[in-house]
Amino acid sequence: MNTVSPTPDTFAVKDAWKTLPRGFWDIGTAQHFLRRVGFSATPEAVTSALRSSPGAYIETAFKEGAVLPRSEELKTFTDEAPARYLNMYKKGKDAETKRELRRELQREENELFRSFAMDWFYYVRESENSAREKFVMFLQDIFVVEQQKIKDPPLLYAMQQMLRDGTTLSYPELCKRVSREPAMVRYLDLDKNTANKPNENFARELFELFTLGEGNYTEDDIKEASRAFTGYRVMRRYKYYQSEKLQDETEKTVFGETGKWDGDDVIDLTFKQPAARTFLIRELIKFYLTEEAVDEAYIEALGEQWADNQFSLPYLMKTFFESRLFFHPAYRGNMVKSPVHFYIGLCQDLRLDVAPFQTRVLRGMSTMGQAFYNPPNVRGWLYGEYWINSTTISARRQLVDYLFANLNEKKLNGNEQRALSAARKAGRGNFLVTNERLKQVLSLASDDLAKHFTTYFITAPSRPNYSKSLEEIIGDTSSEGSAKRVRFAIIALLQSPAYNLS
Amino acid sequence: MQNLPLTRREFVRGAGGLGFLAFSGVAPAFLARSAMAQTPAPERDRSILVIVQLAGGNDGLNTVVPFTDDRYYNLRPTLGLKNNLLELNDDLALHPACQSLHELYGEGKLSIVQNVGYPNPNRSHFRSTEIWETASDSDTFQREGWLGRYFDNDCAGSPETESADTDPAAIHVGDMIPQSYLSQESHSLFGMKPYGKFDRGQDPADLAYEKLLQADHIEGNASYLQHTMMNTLVTERRVEKIISKYKPQTTYPGTKLAQSLKRVAALIHADMETRVYFVSQGGYDTHANQLNNHQRLLTELSTSMSAFQKDLTAHSKDDQVITMTFSEFGRRPAENGSGGTDHGTAAPLFVMGSKVKGGLLGQTPELVTDATKDLKYSTDFRGVYSSVLDKWLEADSSKILGDKYEHVPFV
Numbered sequence: 001m002n003t004v005s006p007t008p009d010t011f012a013v014k015d016a017w018k019t020l021p022r023g024f025w026d027i028g029t030a031q032h033f034l035r036r037v038g039f040s041a042t043p044e045a046v047t048s049a050l051r052s053s054p055g056a057y058i059e060t061a062f063k064e065g066a067v068l069p070r071s072e073e074l075k076t077f078t079d080e081a082p083a084r085y086l087n088m089y090k091k092g093k094d095a096e097t098k099r100e101l102r103r104e105l106q107r108e109e110n111e112l113f114r115s116f117a118m119d120w121f122y123y124v125r126e127s128e129n130s131a132r133e134k135f136v137m138f139l140q141d142i143f144v145v146e147q148q149k150i151k152d153p154p155l156l157y158a159m160q161q162m163l164r165d166g167t168t169l170s171y172p173e174l175c176k177r178v179s180r181e182p183a184m185v186r187y188l189d190l191d192k193n194t195a196n197k198p199n200e201n202f203a204r205e206l207f208e209l210f211t212l213g214e215g216n217y218t219e220d221d222i223k224e225a226s227r228a229f230t231g232y233r234v235m236r237r238y239k240y241y242q243s244e245k246l247q248d249e250t251e252k253t254v255f256g257e258t259g260k261w262d263g264d265d266v267i268d269l270t271f272k273q274p275a276a277r278t279f280l281i282r283e284l285i286k287f288y289l290t291e292e293a294v295d296e297a298y299i300e301a302l303g304e305q306w307a308d309n310q311f312s313l314p315y316l317m318k319t320f321f322e323s324r325l326f327f328h329p330a331y332r333g334n335m336v337k338s339p340v341h342f343y344i345g346l347c348q349d350l351r352l353d354v355a356p357f358q359t360r361v362l363r364g365m366s367t368m369g370q371a372f373y374n375p376p377n378v379r380g381w382l383y384g385e386y387w388i389n390s391t392t393i394s395a396r397r398q399l400v401d402y403l404f405a406n407l408n409e410k411k412l413n414g415n416e417q418r419a420l421s422a423a424r425k426a427g428r429g430n431f432l433v434t435n436e437r438l439k440q441v442l443s444l445a446s447d448d449l450a451k452h453f454t455t456y457f458i459t460a461p462s463r464p465n466y467s468k469s470l471e472e473i474i475g476d477t478s479s480e481g482s483a484k485r486v487r488f489a490i491i492a493l494l495q496s497p498a499y500n501l502s
Numbered sequence: 503m504q505n506l507p508l509t510r511r512e513f514v515r516g517a518g519g520l521g522f523l524a525f526s527g528v529a530p531a532f533l534a535r536s537a538m539a540q541t542p543a544p545e546r547d548r549s550i551l552v553i554v555q556l557a558g559g560n561d562g563l564n565t566v567v568p569f570t571d572d573r574y575y576n577l578r579p580t581l582g583l584k585n586n587l588l589e590l591n592d593d594l595a596l597h598p599a600c601q602s603l604h605e606l607y608g609e610g611k612l613s614i615v616q617n618v619g620y621p622n623p624n625r626s627h628f629r630s631t632e633i634w635e636t637a638s639d640s641d642t643f644q645r646e647g648w649l650g651r652y653f654d655n656d657c658a659g660s661p662e663t664e665s666a667d668t669d670p671a672a673i674h675v676g677d678m679i680p681q682s683y684l685s686q687e688s689h690s691l692f693g694m695k696p697y698g699k700f701d702r703g704q705d706p707a708d709l710a711y712e713k714l715l716q717a718d719h720i721e722g723n724a725s726y727l728q729h730t731m732m733n734t735l736v737t738e739r740r741v742e743k744i745i746s747k748y749k750p751q752t753t754y755p756g757t758k759l760a761q762s763l764k765r766v767a768a769l770i771h772a773d774m775e776t777r778v779y780f781v782s783q784g785g786y787d788t789h790a791n792q793l794n795n796h797q798r799l800l801t802e803l804s805t806s807m808s809a810f811q812k813d814l815t816a817h818s819k820d821d822q823v824i825t826m827t828f829s830e831f832g833r834r835p836a837e838n839g840s841g842g843t844d845h846g847t848a849a850p851l852f853v854m855g856s857k858v859k860g861g862l863l864g865q866t867p868e869l870v871t872d873a874t875k876d877l878k879y880s881t882d883f884r885g886v887y888s889s890v891l892d893k894w895l896e897a898d899s900s901k902i903l904g905d906k907y908e909h910v911p912f913v
Contacts, residue, residue: 147643410785462720485710491711497715498724
């Protein structure tokens with residue numbers, strides 16, 4: 001297999017973004033595709049993907065109208081909280097009453113945030129949602145908002161749903177929507193930006209982190225652009241509105257062009273910059289393809305095509321995910337899975353439900369380095385090798401151990417016992433691997449079993465090296481204790497370096 | 503000691519890559535060699551902190567009982583404890599199950615800090631545990647734990663060297679890394695199980711894992727992962743060896759907590775450089791049938807802690823170690839309708855060790871007759887932390903906790 005990264009000499013730029021020829025769409029490429037676009041490649045998923053094509057798969061996965069169900073509690077809170085906040089601020093209340101009202105709101109927000117997080121994990125676990133939600137995660141790592149700063153679950157939910165809808169838009173249009181999204185307006189202080197007292201936070205991140213990258217704009221561009229993004233406000237806590245009164249109507253000069261620009265105009269001007277053609281593509285490559293530098297010639301070529309197609313996101317995704325470059329052998333099986341990928345991938349590979357315990361799931365994610373909606377800073381997570389250190393590796397091992405352990409229901413606290421019975425009622429009670437499940441495979445001989453496991457769980461490049469060891473671990477499947485040994489073998493495989501890669 | 507790379511890029515670029523290639527073919531020997539390698543001379547007089555988490559919310563009023571207060575018995579007609587109480591002074595007594603802790607109290611080796619909590623208490627297990635572990639205010643959110651921030655501060659300039667012969671910064675017993683340990687920088691953390699035979703690397707689950715780690719891995723992220731995992735495994739082997747050879751000087755009960763503490767004692771006895779240990783006891787969420795359950799839980803706590811202290815003393819390590827309990831909250835003063843208590847607020851905690859000053863510290867909680875009301879804390883838990891950090895671990899608590907808190911004079 002050719003594992004040397006492609007260069008324009010070995011792999012022509014003009015071919016890189018052409019559609020993968022039909023004849024190459026096989027089990028190997030389909031597994032690579034499914035694990036990168038989503039989180040796992042179960043045999044059923046592979047079979048079904050092979051009946052279709054990468055392009056068709058993308059079109060189905062990103063069809064319009066997907067919505068993460070919003071809980072009744074969150075709906076009610078979204079409807080009622082603005083009035084409750086107003087009431088809290090009303091004059092004539094003593095400080096202690098005010099504090100008490102605020103505390104109660106915060107307590108509810110905190111609980112709603114955690115159940116929103118759990119709802120999202122249940123949702124992303126369903127294979128039909130995986131590809132789209134992974135792309136939403138990609139966008140969330142560009143348009144970062146931290147729950148540490150924006151604690152309103154209604155806003156966090158709305159922002160995520162907006163990005164979900166945004167997968168069908170052009171990128172400039174998405175940027176415009178982001179600039180009007182209350183969570184972002186507050187996160188990057190747009191609501192504090194006025195003509196007299198400019199706040200440059202949003203304009204700077206728009207250029208640096210959303211569209212162009214460092215070095216492709218001047219400090220003057222930021223200053224001038226900030227004046228265009230005036231009048232962006234949030235009312236009744238959750239609702240965006242444009243204040244014409246606060247808008248700076250004077251002329252601004254951004255990227256050398258002078259006019260009475262508003263925020264949308266500035267975004268349009270930004271996408272006339274050459275850097276806007278390649279910025280998102282570089283991010284896409286880092287997130288989905290490789291941490292290694294990819295030759296600029298490839299990136300520029302796709303950038304041209306993308307710009308010719310009005311920066312359409314559906315166009316970009318389809319072209320990227322069905323391209324020959326995306327399937328290049330050098331890019332297979334060497335990306336570190338993110339914690340979400342690792343956990344959701346495990347659930348899908350093992351046909352498990354997401355455990356209904358907040359501590360287990362949310363704290364577990366945090367220990368592995370990816371707390372829901374809480375990236376370390378405005379740059380987002382760095383992905384790739386940065387996920388790996390001794391703490392996170394131990395946390396991943398512990399997660400696998402947990403999935404194969406017995407549940408001691410007596411040790412659960414009251415909340416957890418309620419969560420467990422609710423999950424069982426909702427048909428989501430199957431979140432640990434039982435011995436019965438393991439017994440089903442014992443009819444195979446150890447060499448077949450080793451082959452079966454490696455093919456099932458591991459991306460191609462690492463397979464041959466594991467089969468032999470697995471065979472030795474499993475030993476004779478008809479002899480005593482074989483069920484146990486199979487269990488050890490699977491656990492070890494899921495904790496191995498190769499399973500941490502996709 | 504060689505500084506090993508922290509990211510794969512450094513690893514591939516730097517000398518780490520070459521070093522790694524040199525041993526990747528002979529991994530079993532490497533493992534064996536490192537496991538037996540001499541550890542650097544430990545600093546024998548280092549102070550050590552052991553945290554015992556009482557998960558679920560320990561009922562403070564039935565731990566330290568205000569037996570002369572009528573309001574207590576009015577609030578708890580069926581749960582109020584009357585007999586066999588272990589008196590601490592004229593008004594307060596320990597739960598009858600705390601026999602051994604009571605003895606330690608008599609010897610001046612147990613401090614009881616009363617009514618510990620924080621402003622604007624949160625009654626969610628998840629959130630309140632998070633507040634205790636991150637030492638944050640009730641309405642601010644932090645990812646890093648208070649001990650993690652201590653590692654960041656204390657070990658500044660020496661981030662994780664994933665080297666085989668360095669001891670972990672912190673060790674925990676249990677299947678999840680405590681949030682208290684999470685840090686900005688990466689430090690080597692190690693987790694172990696409370697039970698299970700450590701058969702000198704003969705545990706088949708681990709052997710299976712080790713076997714796969716020794717397979718050839720492709721360059722890049724795969725070998726970087728392999729390298730990181732191998733180093734963790736080396737630590738595991740060393741810990742296993744220490745534990746399997748350990749001869750405790752007392753008989754530990756068979757309970758999970760006692761067995762966890764026995765393992766901690768073994769590592770302390772072996773002079774590991776690790777200064778922080780974390781063990782956990784679950785089951786304190788006593789909404790129903792509290793009398794029996796709480797009796798069992800406190801018996802386990804008391805006998806385990808005292809066995810640990812006895813063992814440390816016999817090994818002359820008792821001067822080096824303090825052991826501190828915490829729980830996410832206490833329970834409601836008024837009992838509920840199912841023979842239990844609901845989530846509450848402040849509660850006492852224990853600090854044990856030969857070097858603690860002993861006695862009752864802080865104010866006794868003021869009981870009210872209103873059955874819906876909770877206790878109001880009088881000692882901020884961060885005051886307890888700041889004493890541990892400043893007076894025991896010789897760190898700077900204001901840097902770690904972001905503020906100065908009044909010390910609680912138990913050390």
